Amino acid sequence: MNAEPRTGAEFDAVVNALRSVIQEQMEDLREIDRLSEASFRLWLNKVAGRLAAVAGVSLARVSAFIDDLASIAARMVETGKRSYRDAYRRARRVPDDPRRSP
16 A cells, blocks of 8 residues: 555556546535535525514515625624734734834
């Protein structure tokens, strides 16, 4: 198992087989991600329909509310990331040497 391939052709064959397996794995993961997103959207639509029925409002209004919450959450995450980066940069900045000021 740990033996090295005897020729360059054997090594190339192993590399190509490994590349093929990795490519298949990546395609499978993309498919799982796509199916997961579709499944989540279906679930979210069902939940929105139930909320609309319970609250007695239209499904469009509930969907708009969910979209608003999602955009608020996305902005909140971006603001948090930006403030973290800014604070990190400020903390990493080396203060000026007072002996060098004119």
